[in-house]
Amino acid sequence: MQPQRTANDYKSDLKPVWCPGCGDFGVLKGVYEAMLNLQLDPDKVAIVSGIGCSGRLPYFTKCYSFHSVHGRSLPTAMGIKLANPELTVLAAGGDGDGFAIGGGHIPHVARKNIDITYIVMDNEIYGLTKGQVAPTSPLSQSYSTAPFGNLESGIDPVALVLSYGATYVARGFSGDPGMLAELIQKGIEHKGFSFIHVLSPCPTFNKVVTFKSIRAKTQAVHGHDPTDLRKALDLALDSNAIHLGVFYQMEKKSYNDRWQEVWDQASQKPGNLEDLLQRYA
């Protein structure tokens, strides 16, 4: 029997390159903890990321990792999960990576209900490129590329992904890595597409969103029935508070399950190379 794994089994030798005080440290902690709690074998985990400060997360784990290009973590993760369903597959990235350049991919992994856990570190700004406006940035706030104030309303990732039909939708906060670890753990355990929106400050470029400001605006969900999609949408659209916790969870066949059915069905007439050629003779 494999001896109990320790936190060190998940940490790589690379020192995180994030600025002191960056929220992403908390997320990394949450990821370590979730894996530890589940006693995952790091060799059986693949973490995929896109580009951004947040996209560096996989380097700091001892899992198989793929640092893909900007916005493409999800389709890459999908390829991995389909090719090897045995793997636990995580995708991680920022708000820009996920909802700007990569935004077109989310509806399609969500509706497939593919068993990937997707963690978005939302700092309402482009960190790595030094402070431009992000899709989650609020209206009117100023940024280097919106010096007259943002002219667009920020998107609401939770509402969006709910409407995409995701089967596990949660929100965490990098200031509470314990709760976050729990949300991630549940997401990994969930058989299907899990989306975890993480509020994660960028103290270097976003002076408005801080650990303190987030604490003031957020509250843990209470007495919410996570199987009720409309209530989940209500909660997401609630203009009085930002809720943390599980918004929605629903059992549905995962994409790999459906593929298994296809393979079962197809294997009634299994492929054979000579037969294939014969068909054209």
Place this chain on the structure above:
Amino acid sequence: MQPQRTANDYKSDLKPVWCPGCGDFGVLKGVYEAMLNLQLDPDKVAIVSGIGCSGRLPYFTKCYSFHSVHGRSLPTAMGIKLANPELTVLAAGGDGDGFAIGGGHIPHVARKNIDITYIVMDNEIYGLTKGQVAPTSPLSQSYSTAPFGNLESGIDPVALVLSYGATYVARGFSGDPGMLAELIQKGIEHKGFSFIHVLSPCPTFNKVVTFKSIRAKTQAVHGHDPTDLRKALDLALDSNAIHLGVFYQMEKKSYNDRWQEVWDQASQKPGNLEDLLQRYA
């Protein structure tokens, strides 16, 4: 004074290339009619489309048109509307063009609330490329690229675009060009992003979605308050019927309005080339 315009003022000399019985004829009719009802000057209208059978629509109008590449009608239309706010700008295309390859653009034009009327002709299939599965195709149905049955749940365009924060969301049916014309007309009149989801059969490749089957499943919205977003979402998620009509409409500053504010603000310190150079002297 300009004499009253007639239908012919909107029709180009090109004969539509669609198959007999294609739903897109009805949509074209609706577009002509809406323009006629509004007595638009065709020289002041720009219609942008992507690639697909549906993407051929602009050729059959006498408006300024742009047949862009697959999936890019919305950002192209945005460029046009920003460059010349005087123009009435329409975008048109199919379900694949809009929600597969172009799906990443919708949230961002929606949250800008840019004054474009976007018409999606949804036949639940890829028509031009001859019958592949589309993002709106239902689970389990078979297609040339889903011979074992579609393994993905179809997206719900109305719910999606509502969650994107669009300010005008409606659904029409190409079997009812009159109603459609009205919905398009309202969309054009609406100052902001208007989205019109049109059920439009492809008799050639989609044998399941027909004028008849759509008629059987749809009903016009009744007694619905289109200013209530949650009710609109409920209506969209209603599993008993597919509703036709205006789901949601809301007044909000349009993107061009916000740009006007920026220009007004900026003009307090208007740009001057020599001054600009002087700054670096």
Place this chain on the structure above:
Amino acid sequence: MKKEVLVRVGGEGGEGVISTGEILTQALARSSYDVFTYRTYPAEIKGGYAMFQVRISTQGPVPSAGENPDLLVLFNREAYENNASLIEKDTLLIYDSQEFEPQEACFPYAIPLGKIAREQIGNPLTKNIVCLGAISQILGAPMDRVREILRSKFASKGDLLIEKNLLALETGWKYVQENFPARPEFRLESPSRKKDDIVVSGNQAICLGAVVAGCRAMFGYPITPASDILEWMSRELPRFQGIVVQTEDEIAALSATIGASYAGKKSMTATSGPGFSLMTELMGLASMAEIPVVVVDSQRSGPSTGMPTKTEQSDLNLAVYGAHGEGPRIVIAPMDVEDCFYQAVQAFNMAEKYQLPVVLLTDQSLSQRTQTIPRPILSQISVVQRSRAIHLNGEALKRYAITEDGVSPVSLPGDPGGRYIATGLEHDEEGNPQYDPEIHEQMMAKRFKKLEKAVEEPRFVAQYGAESGEIGIICWGSTAGVVREAVEEAQAEGLSVGTLIPKMLYPVRSREISQFVSCFRKILVPELNFTGQLATLIRTQVSVDLISYTKCQGVPFTPVEILAKIRELHELGGDSLERQKYAATANS
């Protein structure tokens, strides 16, 4: 009796032009005739001119689509106008007498096709099958085969429709027998031998090759003329426990292909120009992260949306240079349908061996061409597997170890102790980000070293005709067959001509090309594009004066065009003609 016959059917898209030709082709091919088809159809679904052509031989492999038809079938006036120039004294012309009257034709067969279908069969859609009966009568086609194929084609549509179609077939057959004199000169001879052949299209051959090579994952997005690869794989790969997914776009398709390959499945995607353009960034990622993938680009007429159903050889530049920065890839172009099979296998082999992206370049005319080809002998095909790292012993895997040939050991997610990070950032041997100037240069060299080996791989160049002499022709892809035919004819005329067909286009096979060009006085490079992309590419590596001969019309060369060019160059003679002149103007 004819040893070879060329049948062309023209009409409006939706009139059954393509299926008339396809059924005829299948029936003849299954009766051991050699076939070679060519089709062109409108970009619209209905309406517009469609054409199907099949060249049938009793003498063995057909090298090209051929020239003027022996038997021309025209459904309407537009088709007539498009083909009038091809009508010769000895053309047999079948046409719908209610649609138009031809000006001249040697053997006019006026048949009221539409009327017969409507009135005698009671189904206007059977017009093309009436016509098929007429053609079969004239050629003496094996009617049992034709019926067999008709039956299986309509199997899912119910017995009534099958009966209607069989009736239409007989009616057409009889109409000719009763109304026209017997013309034995148009009858096909019996095929000379029974062979172990198969009849497939270029795209089908690619699919078969991919499955044989071990491909078990495909991600793609529909696009003409590559869609049927995705469709074929969707049907067949699940039977091999494989995965096929239609993604939301081509970017997702190549991303997922890369992901699946990283996780250990041989993976591919297939697209055409517009989709291939969208994959540009990810081609660089596959190269940098050293992930084997195969990208099929079935070229069509560009630029931009261009002419989606027409052929062109104009994506070579993009295949070779398409990505920011410099990441090695291999570009392979099969030269005919048989080669589609073998080069698909080779594409996977090269991808796995060198851990990089391989582009397989075909085009509309080759992808959608059906040819009789020798049945591959599976036991003789060698398949390369990725070189896995073993004995990790707790040490970190040097996934990007600098080795002599640039190829490094690899692990797959799940392999105990093989953990590494695949990354698009520049990195050290373990995959950790590294921006040190020397390491960047070393890693660039490591990655490009693979091409030095790859360019020495055997069997990526074919050569036909004279081995030295007056005119050497270098060509690629779908153009090869036409050139081979022209070369044979030219040689029969006593002209000294040979041709070299590089199948690996990048890295450039400089050694073989230099050797070839040194054996001929003039070098002609015919290709289906505007700027002469292969000629340009060769000039980057081989210092030689090439005569670039381009055709950019969306349709293939004909053997006569190439032959005319050969004759012209021959007549110009060697001394009066300075190579430099051509070189200087070739690209202007």
Place this chain on the structure above:
Amino acid sequence: MKKEVLVRVGGEGGEGVISTGEILTQALARSSYDVFTYRTYPAEIKGGYAMFQVRISTQGPVPSAGENPDLLVLFNREAYENNASLIEKDTLLIYDSQEFEPQEACFPYAIPLGKIAREQIGNPLTKNIVCLGAISQILGAPMDRVREILRSKFASKGDLLIEKNLLALETGWKYVQENFPARPEFRLESPSRKKDDIVVSGNQAICLGAVVAGCRAMFGYPITPASDILEWMSRELPRFQGIVVQTEDEIAALSATIGASYAGKKSMTATSGPGFSLMTELMGLASMAEIPVVVVDSQRSGPSTGMPTKTEQSDLNLAVYGAHGEGPRIVIAPMDVEDCFYQAVQAFNMAEKYQLPVVLLTDQSLSQRTQTIPRPILSQISVVQRSRAIHLNGEALKRYAITEDGVSPVSLPGDPGGRYIATGLEHDEEGNPQYDPEIHEQMMAKRFKKLEKAVEEPRFVAQYGAESGEIGIICWGSTAGVVREAVEEAQAEGLSVGTLIPKMLYPVRSREISQFVSCFRKILVPELNFTGQLATLIRTQVSVDLISYTKCQGVPFTPVEILAKIRELHELGGDSLERQKYAATANS
């Protein structure tokens, strides 16, 4: 006293390395010194080695970043290790004595920078300003200017911070004065003349040029090292009633740019390699639909994500060939900061004149380099406007009319009676879809005709040094300055060397290049990439043996490297060296 001095500051990202250098640069530049900066910094936000270097001259324009520093400032051990090899006998080395001890240095200035900041100023972040005071003392920099810039830099941060920083400055200044002997040999001479100059970075010069050329719409997506173009335009263009939008990705950016230009606004986007790769499909659309757009690609080290903050000249292939099918475009590379301004104007002029996409290729080192340049005289700059169709008279506009130069009349949406459809499909003169073989070939020819004219446009080639002789150097973009400096020195040594700098890279300036190469015995092509992209491109058009000299390390050439190469080629001599040898190996 020094006529020229080179100051380099190295430390960890986040220590203020870059801002120390920037403030010094600004202060000296505003006092009429000529400056030339070069920076390199980590791809991470915090941590990693950052470096800023400024070369200051009293003698007029500075051609390159220069070689070894006269005054070297090192904040920590890593910076020391990175720079130890540059330390010479006469280097003045300022370092933080609490961080490390250097092995050797001629003039070591150990200053407890961090300690002073913490203990005397009470703010550890002012360490770099203490250091700035020390540097100012040694160089005799104009302290009033330095203070002025400090004040404006911290203006928004409150008076307290301004006071702290001014105190830090004085403290550093005094520390040197009190603890080290006066070293007049390090003091800068007064600048020789008062000039009408401006001090800008390459990216700023591009922005200024764009605004002057009439650009009134920009759509972009952030990416290093192009982001500051988007940021600059966001601030300034609205004052000209212009539009700047950060889009959701680069695909949307170029789509919107094309849309805005179609609707009549001169429009641009700016990106770097990864974003440029994503624009590939839309480059073809702009070319096919004949919409003028300017795409700035500030190159960085590739392939893939590569080394995002490092420089490279490796996107030339993509700029020239990046799109499926064949659509003409123009590629322009400015050769220094001043040229960034003029070529930005020219990019818009060419785009409008020829109605096609123009790529403006810069790179990290040039984009982020600050140089003193002559202030442009606006009245002397000519700006091209799109040729509008007039007198439509109710007839359909032949938007794609085949004309002698390939340029067709254009209308803008809203123009009465000017209705047309811009399309990526092949089309006839009115824009209607057309798949006729001849029309496709004619339209291809029409579009490519534009390049025949464009290649004759004047002022796209610069030439320096000997006009004929032993060694001719062809180079491009950011490498030009280094080469010019090396050429001058080589000439001073009596070597006969000249250089040709094509600024229009595509279409290839074959005439000028042929002319140039015929005047020299050997042709050297130095560039910052791995495969020698310019050399390769030239070979496609000009039959000449080139000596490709590449450096692929993410950092610029130094003048000494080029000079060494010149000397080496000179010493090899002409006769012992056959050109062919080089040609054959250059690309291996």
